[in-house]
Amino acid sequence: MNFTKDNEKSGINANEMIKDLQDLIKVPSVSARKQNLIECAKMVMKIMEKTGIKSELLYLIDENGNKLDVPPIVYGEILSKKNPDAKTLLFYNHYDVQPEDPVGLWKYPPFDGVIENNYIFGRGASDDKGELITRINAVESFLKEDGDIPCNVKFIVEGEEEIGSRHIEQYLSKFQKKFRCDGIIWEFGYIDENDRPIISLGMKGLLYVELIAHGPSRDVHSSLAVLIENPAWKLIKLLDTLQDKNGKILIKNWYDDINALSEEELNTISNEYFNEESFKKEYGITQFIDNKTGINIKKALVGNPSCNIAGLISGYTGDGAKTIIPSTAMAKIDFRLVPNMNPQKQFQLLKNHLVENGYSNDIELKMIHGEAAARTSLNDPFVKKVEDSAKEIYDNKIVKTISSPGTGPMHAFNKILNVPSVSIGSTHVFSKIHSPNEYARIDLLIKTTKCIKKIMEKMAI
Amino acid sequence: MNFTKDNEKSGINANEMIKDLQDLIKVPSVSARKQNLIECAKMVMKIMEKTGIKSELLYLIDENGNKLDVPPIVYGEILSKKNPDAKTLLFYNHYDVQPEDPVGLWKYPPFDGVIENNYIFGRGASDDKGELITRINAVESFLKEDGDIPCNVKFIVEGEEEIGSRHIEQYLSKFQKKFRCDGIIWEFGYIDENDRPIISLGMKGLLYVELIAHGPSRDVHSSLAVLIENPAWKLIKLLDTLQDKNGKILIKNWYDDINALSEEELNTISNEYFNEESFKKEYGITQFIDNKTGINIKKALVGNPSCNIAGLISGYTGDGAKTIIPSTAMAKIDFRLVPNMNPQKQFQLLKNHLVENGYSNDIELKMIHGEAAARTSLNDPFVKKVEDSAKEIYDNKIVKTISSPGTGPMHAFNKILNVPSVSIGSTHVFSKIHSPNEYARIDLLIKTTKCIKKIMEKMAI
Numbered sequence: 001m002n003f004t005k006d007n008e009k010s011g012i013n014a015n016e017m018i019k020d021l022q023d024l025i026k027v028p029s030v031s032a033r034k035q036n037l038i039e040c041a042k043m044v045m046k047i048m049e050k051t052g053i054k055s056e057l058l059y060l061i062d063e064n065g066n067k068l069d070v071p072p073i074v075y076g077e078i079l080s081k082k083n084p085d086a087k088t089l090l091f092y093n094h095y096d097v098q099p100e101d102p103v104g105l106w107k108y109p110p111f112d113g114v115i116e117n118n119y120i121f122g123r124g125a126s127d128d129k130g131e132l133i134t135r136i137n138a139v140e141s142f143l144k145e146d147g148d149i150p151c152n153v154k155f156i157v158e159g160e161e162e163i164g165s166r167h168i169e170q171y172l173s174k175f176q177k178k179f180r181c182d183g184i185i186w187e188f189g190y191i192d193e194n195d196r197p198i199i200s201l202g203m204k205g206l207l208y209v210e211l212i213a214h215g216p217s218r219d220v221h222s223s224l225a226v227l228i229e230n231p232a233w234k235l236i237k238l239l240d241t242l243q244d245k246n247g248k249i250l251i252k253n254w255y256d257d258i259n260a261l262s263e264e265e266l267n268t269i270s271n272e273y274f275n276e277e278s279f280k281k282e283y284g285i286t287q288f289i290d291n292k293t294g295i296n297i298k299k300a301l302v303g304n305p306s307c308n309i310a311g312l313i314s315g316y317t318g319d320g321a322k323t324i325i326p327s328t329a330m331a332k333i334d335f336r337l338v339p340n341m342n343p344q345k346q347f348q349l350l351k352n353h354l355v356e357n358g359y360s361n362d363i364e365l366k367m368i369h370g371e372a373a374a375r376t377s378l379n380d381p382f383v384k385k386v387e388d389s390a391k392e393i394y395d396n397k398i399v400k401t402i403s404s405p406g407t408g409p410m411h412a413f414n415k416i417l418n419v420p421s422v423s424i425g426s427t428h429v430f431s432k433i434h435s436p437n438e439y440a441r442i443d444l445l446i447k448t449t450k451c452i453k454k455i456m457e458k459m460a461i
Numbered sequence: 462m463n464f465t466k467d468n469e470k471s472g473i474n475a476n477e478m479i480k481d482l483q484d485l486i487k488v489p490s491v492s493a494r495k496q497n498l499i500e501c502a503k504m505v506m507k508i509m510e511k512t513g514i515k516s517e518l519l520y521l522i523d524e525n526g527n528k529l530d531v532p533p534i535v536y537g538e539i540l541s542k543k544n545p546d547a548k549t550l551l552f553y554n555h556y557d558v559q560p561e562d563p564v565g566l567w568k569y570p571p572f573d574g575v576i577e578n579n580y581i582f583g584r585g586a587s588d589d590k591g592e593l594i595t596r597i598n599a600v601e602s603f604l605k606e607d608g609d610i611p612c613n614v615k616f617i618v619e620g621e622e623e624i625g626s627r628h629i630e631q632y633l634s635k636f637q638k639k640f641r642c643d644g645i646i647w648e649f650g651y652i653d654e655n656d657r658p659i660i661s662l663g664m665k666g667l668l669y670v671e672l673i674a675h676g677p678s679r680d681v682h683s684s685l686a687v688l689i690e691n692p693a694w695k696l697i698k699l700l701d702t703l704q705d706k707n708g709k710i711l712i713k714n715w716y717d718d719i720n721a722l723s724e725e726e727l728n729t730i731s732n733e734y735f736n737e738e739s740f741k742k743e744y745g746i747t748q749f750i751d752n753k754t755g756i757n758i759k760k761a762l763v764g765n766p767s768c769n770i771a772g773l774i775s776g777y778t779g780d781g782a783k784t785i786i787p788s789t790a791m792a793k794i795d796f797r798l799v800p801n802m803n804p805q806k807q808f809q810l811l812k813n814h815l816v817e818n819g820y821s822n823d824i825e826l827k828m829i830h831g832e833a834a835a836r837t838s839l840n841d842p843f844v845k846k847v848e849d850s851a852k853e854i855y856d857n858k859i860v861k862t863i864s865s866p867g868t869g870p871m872h873a874f875n876k877i878l879n880v881p882s883v884s885i886g887s888t889h890v891f892s893k894i895h896s897p898n899e900y901a902r903i904d905l906l907i908k909t910t911k912c913i914k915k916i917m918e919k920m921a922i
Contacts, residue, residue: 032781099783105679163781204684208782217745218566221895222795223665223866225769226708226761227740227749232770233704240701243694247687279688284678288688300687308686309693310785315772316793320493320624321669321829322560323795323868324771324895332777334683334784368782405684407784434682434785 012449013144017137018120018442020047022113024095024129025122029159031096037071037159040095044074044132044157051140053078053155060170070167071096071159075178078139079152080460086151087459090181092413092421093132094161097124098434105436119439127433128187130440131425131448132157135185138452151459154181161187164208164369165409172416183382184413185455188406189425191444192399193278197390197451200423201383202302202375202403203410205337207346208310208368211235213329219315222323231362232314232329238359239331243307246290249335251353254305257340261303264378265402272298272401282430302403306336332368336407343370374410375403376420386422389454393447424451474605475907478598479581481508482901483574485556485590486583490620492557498532498620501556505535505593505618512601514539514616521631531628532557532620536639539600540613541921547612548920551642553874553882554593555622558585559895566897580900588894591901592649592886592909593618599913612920615642622648625669625830626870633877644843645874646916650886652905653860654739658851658912661884662844663763663836663864664871666798668807669771669829672696674790680776683784692823693775693790699820700792704768707751710796712814715766718801722764725839726863733759733862743891763864767797793829797868804831835871836864837881847883850915854908885912 024047029040041057048055057072074095080086100110100123108114113122124130135155142149156179160166172179190198215231243249261269274297280286292300310333315326337346347367354360376383378400390398410421426448432438485508490501502518509516518533535556541547561571561584569575574583585591596616603610617640621627633640651659676692704710722730735758741747753761771794776787798807808828815821837844839861851859871882887909893899 032779032783099777099779101777101779102680162783206784208784215746218893219563219896220744221867222767222769222771223797223868224744224762225767225795225797226765226866227753227758228744228746229748229750230770232773233706236697236700236770237706239694239697245694245698283681283685283689285676285689287690289690292688297688301685304687306683306686308683308784308786309691309697309775309790310683310783311776311778311787312693312773312790313775313778314770316560316562317772317774317791318493318560318562321793321795322493322623322771322895323667323669323769325769326772329770329773330778332782334686334782336684336686405687406682407684432679434783435680 012137012141012446014442014446017133017445017449018115021120021125021129021133024133025113025124026111028100028111028123029096030099031071031160031163032099037096041072041074041159044095047136048076048155051136052143053136053139058171058175060167060174073171074155074157076155076157077153078149080150081148083150083460087182088152088154088180089456089459090154090156090179090184091135092184093135093155093157093187094128094159095132095157096159096162097127098162102436107437118442120442121437121439123438125438125440126427126431127438128161130445131188131427134426134445134448135452137449138456141449141453142456150457153456154179161408164206164371166369168409169412169416172412176416179417181417181419182459183419184417184421185452186410186421186423187408188427189423191426191428192273193275193429194273196397196399197394197424198399198401199387199390200401200404201378203373203406203408204403205341205343205371205373205411206407207335207337207343207370209333209347209350210366210368211238211331211333212364213362214364215327216325217327219324219327222325225325228325230325232326234359234362235314235329235331238354238357238363239309241357247306249305249307251349253349254346257342258338259340261299268378268400268402269298269302270295273399274298301405302401303338305338305341308334310334337373339373339375341373343372371407371409372411374414374421376414376422378402380420382420383422385458386424386455389451389458390424392454393451473598473602473907473910475903478594478906478910479576479903482581482586482590482594485594486574486585487572489561489572489584490557491560492532492621492624493560498557502533502535502620505556508597509537509616512597513604514597514600519632519636521628521635534632535616535618537616537618538614539610541611542609544611544921548643549613549615549641550917550920551615551617551640551645552596553645554596554616554618554648555589555620556593556618557620557623558588559623563897568898579903581903582898582900584899586899586901587888587892588899589622589648591906592888595887595906595909596646596913598910599917602910602914603917611918614917615640622869625667625832627830629870630873630877633873637877640878642878642880643920644880645878645882646913647871647882647884648869649888650884652887652889653734654736654890655734657858657860658855658885659860659862660848660851661862661865662839663800664834664867664869665864666802666804666832666834666872667868668796668798668804668831670794670808670811671827671829672699672792672794673825674823675825676788677786678788680785680788683786686786689786691786693787695820695823696775696790696792699815699818699824700770702818708767710766710768712810714810715807718803719799720801722760729839729861729863730759730763731756734860735759762866763862764799766799766802769795771795798834800834800836802834804833832868832870833872835875835882837875837883839863841881843881844883846919847885847916850912850919851885853915854912
């Protein structure tokens, strides 16, 4: 297929963009397993250099001057020659991806980047290698057209986003001057089921923990279950105290720091579009938690904290029957947080909950990571630039939301660089990110590239 | 080491017995995975034939005359020449073993049969290849001494004990005449921590089920946890309704069919020995369920039903963080049953519980297998023969119990063959059966062989 042909007029070389994206997908840069991270960072640099973007790897250094064992940031920079006083746009993206399991459910191998008509399949196709490539391609398109770009551009491409951007705050602090900018285009942006871009001004926070219940010193024959307490029972009893069946978190003071939504925010929420039936169909469900409908669904997505079991394991899980009391039982839980909730403080509340309910001796609690939520003001002028650009490309059909339901280190960026962040991108809402058969739609990659170009033009002044 | 030397007087060839046991351990006959079962059955036959026991493989046949895909029974038989009217002793054993995982916790490879001083390590070293070899060796010892045995002997060695003896009842019914006998020596018997054999007259029953909660049609990004119900939460809420924290099962009518213990049974229980401190130390626990002490511990082991989580799995369980709503969550549960509880009926009670608590649409319930409990009467004359034999070998230091805490198909044997069953054997209570580092103590294998010989002598009349 020739994707470039249809886009010749806009100067976008779609064929090369797709080829670059395939090359990126082929590097299985799974940060949860510390796999192929440097390799992928170097691949990003190579693509930037080829395009004409100056790039380097940034590292963190300990007090003795040694590199920390932390994935580097790929930093890219290109300034406008004709317009040195233009504003600076910063693209934040990441080169790491989620684990690919369960592998058996993929239609194509997860790291092959197979193209089928308008779709490119693979882990990272959308999240976030697809998004990254649209930003790079927008720059390339200007350079190809007239050897210059309308505004200054910086890239921060990190390698730990999928494991909670553990060091981004350190990187932002260390390289604060280098990263100076006037607005940030966030690493992803959704396209809704009617092909409208969702301009999102915020992100939820996250507290990710592991709970490990300890039982007998080894797996024991279950005939002794009349005497020996099973750690899986202990874990279940604890978990059942965390949340009621309607999704209300039962940990004392959990909701204390949350501010109510403002009238302006509620207005924006009520203008959002959400198709309940197509959502249910897409995910194979028959109802929403707490039987939510209408505005309550939209409010929940942008403004509700949640407590989710991401993983559970204990004992024998293979085929057939094994009769044991397991030695341990483990749960992985992610709590989504909203603005004003502090991950450290919420962790302490959870810890108190364990103590108060008598589990602190038997159940180990580990904080895997924490990130605060962030929201850019609806009235920020940068928001209008992005909004106007999107309207031009998508014929006024856009959606604006005060927050994505997802999490990212936006709070650290907004706070340390003291600028607004806005999400806009190419990720179709049903593109199966974090799931088997993740894909990117090639038409949306191209449209997003065009939209990024518009934003760059508006940053010239 | 030469184990035979010390036992020359009793005619027991311990070296050959250990060699045979090693050969059996080396065949990883894991029934849960249908692995190497025929190979192990043939190895048992070979050892029997070498000893002088006539052996054959028995199969089940469907209505068209085709063999069922079910592990065969190794049937062995040898009659007394000098004493054709002697009683017939039947040895019930099994050639299959539990899965070996977690493999990483084994000191030696689980299927090598490594000998270290008085210990032989390996999956099946005690349960049940070690026990089987003592029965065969007892016969061999008589044959070596005077070319004959004092009573008639039959062997039933099955291949599905560790997955609930799914077809033993069919085998027993089909070959009822062939298996005719006067008493059964059960497949295992424990030796307590003071090296006294525990003569056990019963077994608990078992109901093994899987509960599978279904959520979205695939794993979904957990930012949607504010809307999409997580199947792990559903499973946890259900599980938490099954049992209270003291081990009391909360399913309606669960205990209805149980008879109270008789005065004679209570007497026997109160004479049992149980060292609370050494038990706690062995299993690394600090207290018993429901803070049980004294006679209540012993009553629980022989007479309490239980509800145990043998396995739990859902979502992402690897290293690091993955933020998903899992598509399914699964629990494996084994319920131990006591006499008079019918596995099918108890399964129906569990099913009713799901319906009554509103889980029957979302949570799938599968019965993996069921076996009723059994008890041989304290007054049966066969019990006295076994008891007297053990007293002779162990200098009167024996323990008698009305039931093992474990499960086996004793109910089917007692009912179909209409004879009593008694457990006596060589398995040290802390020999880690079903766990990593399962072992057999060689001195106990030899002592048990001697004890079996005594029982055979008493069956001559």
